[in-house]
Amino acid sequence: MAATRFQPELRKPAGSPRPRGRENAKDTLCRNVLIYGHCRYEDQGCAFNHDPNKTLSAQQDSGRKSARGMFNVDSPSFTPSTLPVSSSTGATISSQAASAAPFTPRGLASGTATPAPLESEPPAFNPAQIREFTPQSYDLSQAVATNGTGTESQVPFDPFSMSSVAQAMPPTPYNPYLEDTSSLANNGAAYYAAQSTYTAPAQPLQYHLYAPIGPHREDLLAYQRLTHDFFMPEKLREELQKKAEATLQVMPNSQLPTLDNFHTLVALDTSHQKSATVFGFPGWVYKATSSKNGKMYCLRRLEGYRLTNENAIRSVKDWRRVDNGSVVSVIDAFTTRAFGDSSLIFVTDYFPLSKTLVEHHSTSTNRFGNRVPAAVPEKVLWGYIVQIASAIKSVHAANLAVRCMDPSKVILTDKSRIRLGACSVLDVVQYDAQRPLAELQQEDFIHFGKLILAVGTNNFSPNIVLKNAVDQLGRTYTAELRDTVAWLLTPAQAPAVKSIDDFLSGISGHLVSTFDSSLHAIDSQTSELSRELENGRLLRLMAKLGAINERPEYEGDRNWSENGERYMLKLFRDYVFHQVDADGRPVLDLAHILRCLNKLDAGIDEKVCLTSRDEQTSFVVTYRELKKQVTAAFAELQKPAKGRY
Numbered sequence: 173m174a175a176t177r178f179q180p181e182l183r184k185p186a187g188s189p190r191p192r193g194r195e196n197a198k199d200t201l202c203r204n205v206l207i208y209g210h211c212r213y214e215d216q217g218c219a220f221n222h223d224p225n226k227t228l229s230a231q232q233d234s235g236r237k238s239a240r241g242m243f244n245v246d247s248p249s250f251t252p253s254t255l256p257v258s259s260s261t262g263a264t265i266s267s268q269a270a271s272a273a274p275f276t277p278r279g280l281a282s283g284t285a286t287p288a289p290l291e292s293e294p295p296a297f298n299p300a301q302i303r304e305f306t307p308q309s310y311d312l313s314q315a316v317a318t319n320g321t322g323t324e325s326q327v328p329f330d331p332f333s334m335s336s337v338a339q340a341m342p343p344t345p346y347n348p349y350l351e352d353t354s355s356l357a358n359n360g361a362a363y364y365a366a367q368s369t370y371t372a373p374a375q376p377l378q379y380h381l382y383a384p385i386g387p388h389r390e391d392l393l394a395y396q397r398l399t400h401d402f403f404m405p406e407k408l409r410e411e412l413q414k415k416a417e418a419t420l421q422v423m424p425n426s427q428l429p430t431l432d433n434f435h436t437l438v439a440l441d442t443s444h445q446k447s448a449t450v451f452g453f454p455g456w457v458y459k460a461t462s463s464k465n466g467k468m469y470c471l472r473r474l475e476g477y478r479l480t481n482e483n484a485i486r487s488v489k490d491w492r493r494v495d496n497g498s499v500v501s502v503i504d505a506f507t508t509r510a511f512g513d514s515s516l517i518f519v520t521d522y523f524p525l526s527k528t529l530v531e532h533h534s535t536s537t538n539r540f541g542n543r544v545p546a547a548v549p550e551k552v553l554w555g556y557i558v559q560i561a562s563a564i565k566s567v568h569a570a571n572l573a574v575r576c577m578d579p580s581k582v583i584l585t586d587k588s589r590i591r592l593g594a595c596s597v598l599d600v601v602q603y604d605a606q607r608p609l610a611e612l613q614q615e616d617f618i619h620f621g622k623l624i625l626a627v628g629t630n631n632f633s634p635n636i637v638l639k640n641a642v643d644q645l646g647r648t649y650t651a652e653l654r655d656t657v658a659w660l661l662t663p664a665q666a667p668a669v670k671s672i673d674d675f676l677s678g679i680s681g682h683l684v685s686t687f688d689s690s691l692h693a694i695d696s697q698t699s700e701l702s703r704e705l706e707n708g709r710l711l712r713l714m715a716k717l718g719a720i721n722e723r724p725e726y727e728g729d730r731n732w733s734e735n736g737e738r739y740m741l742k743l744f745r746d747y748v749f750h751q752v753d754a755d756g757r758p759v760l761d762l763a764h765i766l767r768c769l770n771k772l773d774a775g776i777d778e779k780v781c782l783t784s785r786d787e788q789t790s791f792v793v794t795y796r797e798l799k800k801q802v803t804a805a806f807a808e809l810q811k812p813a814k815g816r817y
C-alpha cells in the first residue's frame with residue numbers, strides 16, 4: 173500500500189506540538205523529516221524546520237535562556253533529532269502514518285532521554301553482544317525483600333533445578349507392595365518438615381500403577397478392547413507355558429538311567445534312527461535334571477565313544493570362556509557307562525522346545541504329505557547370518573573354532589533366534605588329529621557358507637553341489653546375499669586369511685537392521701513385563717481376598733459375622749466378582765474387576781456402596797477403609813491359632 177505523506181499545507185497535524193504561528197513553525201522539526209528523513213515539500217513552502225541540528229540547538233538555547241525553562245503545556249515536546257519518541261509525539265502522528273514506509277532509525281535508541289550526538293556512527297547490529305536469555309532462579313524471598321513488603325517467608329521455587337526435589341525425596345524408593353507404610357510416613361515427616369523447597373509428591377500413587385509403557389496398539393475404543401489387552405498376548409503366554417511344560421516334562425516308565433549328577437532324563441530326539449554322520453558316533457540328546465542344583469540341562473550323548481586321551485575331555489573347559497547369545501553354553505563333559513556302553517556326555521544349557529534348523533525349515537508338506545521346499549525370507553536369512561557371525565567372532569576371540577555348523581546342530585530357540593548347539597564336541601572327538609587352530613578357523617567360514625546355502629536353498633543333503641546351490645540362491649535372493657555366501661565358500665588364497673571382522677564390516681548394514689529388530693523386540697517385551705508386574709500385584713490381592721472370604725471356621729466369631737467388619741469384605745467380594753444384572757444373570761466385566769482391585773490396592777478415598785444380596789444391609793465405605801480391613805483380616809489369619817502350636 174502506498175504511503176500517504178503528511179502534507180502540512182493541506183492538513184494541520186493533530187495534537188501537540190501545536191505551533192503557535194509561523195515563527196514557532198520554524199523551530200518545529202518537520203514531521204516528514206521526522207518520519208521519512210526528508211520532506212518533499214521543503215522547497216515548496218513547508219513552513220517547518222528541516223534541519224534537525226537547528227531544532228536541537230534552538231531547544232537547548234531556549235532551555236538555557238528561559239527562567240521558565242520548565243516545561244508547560246505549551247512547550248514543544250522534546251523531539252529527538254532523528255527519531256519519533258514513543259510517548260506524546262507518537263500520539264500526534266496521523267493514523268495514515270501507520271502505513272508509512274518503514275522507518276529506519278538513525279543513531280538513536282527509542283525512548284532514550286539523551287539524544288545521541290548526531291556525528292556518532294549508528295550502532296551496528298551485533299547479535300554477539302546481545303546477552304542470551306538465561307532463566308534465573310527466581311528467589312521470591314529476595315523479591316519480597318526488595319519490594320520492602322511483608323516479612324513472610326516465601327518458598328523459593330526453582331523450576332529448572334531438580335536438586336531440591338531430589339533432596340526432598342525419601343532416601344529409599346517407595347515400594348507399593350509394602351503394606352506397612354510407616355517408613356514412608358517417617359520419611360514423610362522429615363520431608364514435610366523441610367517444606368522450604370518445592371517437593372515432588374512422595375505419597376503412594378492414588379490409583380493403580382498400570383503405566384502405559386509402549387509400544388502401543390492402535391488406538392482402540394473401550395468396547396473394542398479385549399480381555400487380552402489387560403494381559404500378556406495369548407500367543408506369548410501359550411509359548412511360555414508350553415516351554416514351562418516341556419521343561420518340567422517327565423517320561424513315565426522311562427528306561428533311561430540315572431547318571432552321577434543327573435536324573436530324570438527325557439529323550440529329545442524326534443527320531444529313533446541312529447545317525448553318526450556329523451560326529452562319527454551315533455548321538456542322542458536328553459533333557460536332564462541336575463542333582464546338584466535341580467536345574468535342567470541338555471545332555472548330548474555320543475554312543476560307543478572310548479576316551480583314549482584325558483586331555484581331550486579337558487579341552488571342553490576352554491569353551492567356558494565363550495559367552496555369546498548365539499552359542500549354546502557348554503558346561504561340562506564326562507564319560508559314563510550308565511547306558512550300558514561307553515558314552516561321552518556333553519552338558520550344555522537347555523532350551524525347551526527348540527528345534528534344529530533342519531527340523532524347522534524342512535517341515536512344510538503339501539496336502540499329499542510331500543515335503544515342499546519353502547523359501548526362507550531374506551530378512552530371516554540375514555538375521556541368521558548376523559547371529560552366526562557374532563557367534564564365530566566370540567569363538568575365534570577365545571582361540572577356538574566352531575568346527576561344527578551342521579544345520580542339524582544349530583538350534584532355533586525362539587522366533588528367528590538361533591544358537592550353535594554342538595560346540596566343543598569335535599574338539600574332543602577329533603582331539604588326536606591336532607589340527608592347527610588357524611586352519612580350523614578358516615574352515616569355519618566354509619561351514620558358515622554351507623549352512624546358509626543349505627537353509628537358503630532348503631537342501632540339507634550332505635552331498636549338495638555348491639556351485640549349483642549358489643546359482644539357485646542367486647535366483648531366489650539378492651545378489652548381495654549370493655555374493656556373501658560365495659565369499660564365505662571361497663577359501664582365501666594363502667598367505668591371505670579371512671577374518672570375521674572383515675566379514676562383519678562387509679555386512680554392517682544388516683548388522684544395524686538386525687540390531688534394530690532386537691531393540692524392537694526388547695521394547696515389546698519390556699512393555700509386556702511391566703503389565704505382568706501389575707497383574708502379579710493383583711494376584712497377591714486376590715489371594716488375600718480368597719483367603720479371607722468364606723471361612724466356615726470363623727462362623728461363631730463376632731468379627732466375621734454378618735455385622736462384623738469382615739462382612740464388608742464379603743460384600744466387597746460380591747461387588748467385585750458377583751455382579752448381576754436386573755434379571756439376576758451374572759455380569760462378567762473384567763475391567764470392573766481390575767479397576768476395583770486396583771483401587772483397593774491403592775486404598776484410595778473413593779467411596780463404594782456395598783449392598784448385601786438380600787438388599788437389607790448397605791455400607792458406604794472408602795477403599796482406604798476396605799484396604800485396612802483386608803490387611804487386618806489377613807494379619808489375623810497369619811497369626812498362629814491359640815493353643816494349637
Ligand SMILES: Nc1ncnc2c1ncn2[C@@H]1O[C@H](COP(=O)(O)OP(=O)(O)OP(=O)(O)O)[C@@H](O)[C@H]1O
Nearest residue numbers: 440441447457470521522523524526527528580593
Ligand atoms: N541345548 C538344547 N536344548 C534343548 N533341546 C536341544 C538342545 N540341543 C538339541 N536339542 C534338541 O534335541 C533334538 C535332537 O538334536 P540332535 O542334535 O540329535 O538333532 P537330530 O536332528 O536328531 O540330529 P542327528 O540326526 O544328527 O541325530 C532336536 O530336536 C534339538 O532341537
